[in-house]
Amino acid sequence: MTNSHYDVAIIxxxxxxSALASLLSRSGFSVALVEACEPQPFDAQADVGLRVSAISPGSAAVLRQAGVWKSISTQRSRPYRRMQVEDGAQLEPLLFDAPVFNLERLGTIIENTLVQWSLWQVVAAGGLVDIYCPDKLDGIEFGPQQNRVKLISGKHISADLVVGADGASSRVRKAMGIRQDYRAYNQHGLVAVVAKQEPNPGVAWQRFMPGGPLAFLPLPDGRSSIVWTRPSIEAERLLAMDSEVFMAELDTASSGWLGRVEDCGPRAAFPLSMRLSDRYVAQRTALVGDAAxxxxxLAGxxxxxxxxxxxxxxESIIRARFAGVDIGSAGVLQPYDRWRRAESEAMAFGMHALRSLFDGDGLLPLRRVGMALVKRSWVVKDLFLQRAAGIGGNAPKLATGATLQDLMQG
Ligand SMILES: Cc1cc2nc3c(=O)[nH]c(=O)nc-3n(C[C@H](O)[C@H](O)[C@H](O)COP(=O)(O)OP(=O)(O)OC[C@H]3O[C@@H](n4cnc5c(N)ncnc54)[C@H](O)[C@@H]3O)c2cc1C
Incomplete structure (x- = not known):
């Protein structure tokens, strides 16, 4: 039975x-990374995958420091410089153009497998991270000096800090005893790769309709990756129908945008919810990503x-290390908790309010006022965009251009 000690164990x-593992190992921390299933390799010869993400400029800056942005952005990715938001009630569209806000781009559409695989390769090849895969968290023994992590393989590791990056059903969060505010939306996000009559010119287009928004995100070959939010029963119906019938329904829902739907690949749907954890930290443990x-x-x-x-x-633990402070201490973790919870809750409630505003016809007058306000006010648009770009609000330094070297030099 092994029992190795690390600065940080990431589950x-x-x-x-994997982004966190790369950032920390490049900053000189010893890191263990535990993963249940080895990531699927990215295959550039295969067709575009169903899961893509709109990666903000702030995230791109973080991924650059994690050592993968150059390789990701030169593979299969598509920047977008315009966002067009429409309303099913035929109000005038809202346009957001990158140059108006002094941005080179608003974001980049990238397949999730490309992001995860690139990070995994950097982490595995660097030799700086000990990878436990396939293996799973079995339990955590919390201690005053260190936490002991038990894996289902029977291995034990210990760490000054344990991080839960194990997704929405996080076992780490459960072991920490943290409660969540959970709201099921009774909606699914239906995804597919779609070709329209005209190629997507690099615009992230979204139309709000009763039942949920429909988004077309630009892909490198002119097709779009769609996310169509529908009530769950309706999504089931859309998944089950013949491709031709589905394309006809999608045509109607996206009428007026780039002509007819000409082709559509396989479809899949994911249940949508909002989950907010009461806390992101406990004894020598912190949560990141969907675990938190x-x-x-709807805003990616x-x-x-x-x-x-x-x-x-x-940023928090580099600062602690250089000040000679224990990286798993409450004095380091509590500020991280307050900082990230405030930012994530602002975003989650913003998305929740936007979703409610556009869901159904009842609020049409309010919606009209909201759209008009955003359209007229450059300040509101700028605030919205800086947040969505990941560089507004209380953004971390790495998201706004600082390097790991800058952080390590204080
Ligand atoms: C339809 C849809 C569209 C989306 N579009 C966007 C978008 O455009 N932009 C955006 O920013 N976000 C988007 N998202 C959200 C985004 O996909 C998630 O926020 C993101 O994938 C979460 O990543 P994660 O690494 O935190 O968690 P996960 O991807 O869930 O990863 C968790 C990892 O932990 C492993 N694991 C789990 N349990 C254990 C265990 N006990 N032991 C060891 N390992 C374990 C899993 O195998 C997995 O690899 C979208 C979501 C949906 C549903």
Missing amino acids: GAGMVG HVVHP QGVNLGFADTAALT
């Missing part, structure tokens, strides 16, 4: 956990919040 190597918070995907912010968590935690 979960999804996009968020799950938000509605879930993994972006997760990358901001990794940047904030990295």
